[in-house]
Amino acid sequence: MRYLTTIVLATFSGLMARLYMLRRDYRQYPSYPQGWAIHLFIGFIGALLGAVMIPSLIEAEYAAVSFLLMAASQFREVRNIERSGLEKLEKTELVARGTAYIEGIARVFEARNYLAIWTSFTAAAVSEMTLRFGTLAQAGAALAAAAAAAGLLNQLMRGPSIGDIADIKPTEISFDGPILVVGGVSGMNVGLPAARERYLKQGVAVEIIPRDVDAKATLANIGQMQAIAHDAASMVGVYMDVGEQEYTPLVRRDPESGKLVMVMIPSEDNQEAFLEAVSNVPVLETAIRKPLRSVAGRMMDRRG
Amino acid sequence: MDITPTNQILAVITTSRDRVGGSAPIFYADSVSELEQMAVYLSRIFMAAIHDLGNEVYIIVKH
Numbered sequence: 001m002r003y004l005t006t007i008v009l010a011t012f013s014g015l016m017a018r019l020y021m022l023r024r025d026y027r028q029y030p031s032y033p034q035g036w037a038i039h040l041f042i043g044f045i046g047a048l049l050g051a052v053m054i055p056s057l058i059e060a061e062y063a064a065v066s067f068l069l070m071a072a073s074q075f076r077e078v079r080n081i082e083r084s085g086l087e088k089l090e091k092t093e094l095v096a097r098g099t100a101y102i103e104g105i106a107r108v109f110e111a112r113n114y115l116a117i118w119t120s121f122t123a124a125a126v127s128e129m130t131l132r133f134g135t136l137a138q139a140g141a142a143l144a145a146a147a148a149a150a151g152l153l154n155q156l157m158r159g160p161s162i163g164d165i166a167d168i169k170p171t172e173i174s175f176d177g178p179i180l181v182v183g184g185v186s187g188m189n190v191g192l193p194a195a196r197e198r199y200l201k202q203g204v205a206v207e208i209i210p211r212d213v214d215a216k217a218t219l220a221n222i223g224q225m226q227a228i229a230h231d232a233a234s235m236v237g238v239y240m241d242v243g244e245q246e247y248t249p250l251v252r253r254d255p256e257s258g259k260l261v262m263v264m265i266p267s268e269d270n271q272e273a274f275l276e277a278v279s280n281v282p283v284l285e286t287a288i289r290k291p292l293r294s295v296a297g298r299m300m301d302r303r304g
Numbered sequence: 305m306d307i308t309p310t311n312q313i314l315a316v317i318t319t320s321r322d323r324v325g326g327s328a329p330i331f332y333a334d335s336v337s338e339l340e341q342m343a344v345y346l347s348r349i350f351m352a353a354i355h356d357l358g359n360e361v362y363i364i365v366k367h
């Protein structure tokens with residue numbers, strides 16, 4: 001079979017690209033062996049699709065190409081599966097992810113399959129172009145091109161984290177009567193004196209100060225606020241039990257300055273770790289706003 | 305599916321009988337310490353938060 005080398009090389013590259021990207025989202029969405037198996041297999045299908053695309057183009061089998069493109073649209077289903085799965089698990093989380101975060105994760109899973117397709121497509125194209133230099137050179141060139149493509153695409157897909165758009169610093173927790181006040185922003189009403197004491201003793205709080213108008217608009221998204229609460233809580237651990245609503249991590253916004261404050265009682269009192277956790281929370285794709293790209297937004301910026 | 309009311313006052317606990325009324329269950333306490341104790345018990349039963357209205361009136365609200 002004339003194209004066997006190309007197809008094997010390209011499929012392998014696409015699969016490896018998917019595996020590489022699967023490794024990196026360990027924190028975002030803990031995968032278990034089953035989750036890995038599912039995503040690797042879907043990635044394998046994608047890689048194979050990308051791989052056979054080039055031979056069918058060369059052979060001018062345009063009907064085959066159309067079918068392959070149709071098959072690629074199946075990957076949209078991946079997003080639905082991820083979304084419904086995470087939504088079902090939402091009830092089992094002490095601190096909910098929020099629908100915006102779930103949507104973000106689902107999109108990432110869908111997009112990564114397309115990246116695997118692109119990678120195997122690139123590998124197949126390079127492999128066919130270097131055919132006349134011998135099998136070894138062909139394999140080397142195809143794998144190198146695939147590695148470059150996967151690395152580049154992954155780099156392009158990497159979104160900013162909270163630490164990139166905002167300054168994060170520790171802040172004070174105090175009480176105004178029963179009202180929890182964090183960095184000058186009133187939070188919730190904590191009724192029980194014992195709970196108030198625990199907040200003062202064990203609580204940690206940060207201010208998230210947006211660097212510009214864009215960041216301010218992005219941080220004003222409720223889904224983003226929930227994502228910060230969920231991720232910070234999942235990274236440093238949370239001191240709460242089912243039904244202990246007074247210890248729920250709290251993110252509030254200061255309407256004056258647009259800064260966010262977050263307060264929680266971590267399972268271990270470590271301010272450094274908490275700051276690190278908050279700054280590593282990803283900025284949700286769906287939360288990003290760019291008012292500075294509009295005339296009105298720039299006018300607001302000059303005034304402020 | 306279990307249905308739980310949220311953002312509703314599930315119970316009111318107070319020391320003074322003339323301050324509260326209405327449809328939510330009202331519990332009376334004789335002292336502030338008893339008030340707090342009752343609030344803790346009720347919040348654990350309802351798995352809800354305790355809020356302090358400042359005038360020795362506590363409410364239990366599920367969020």
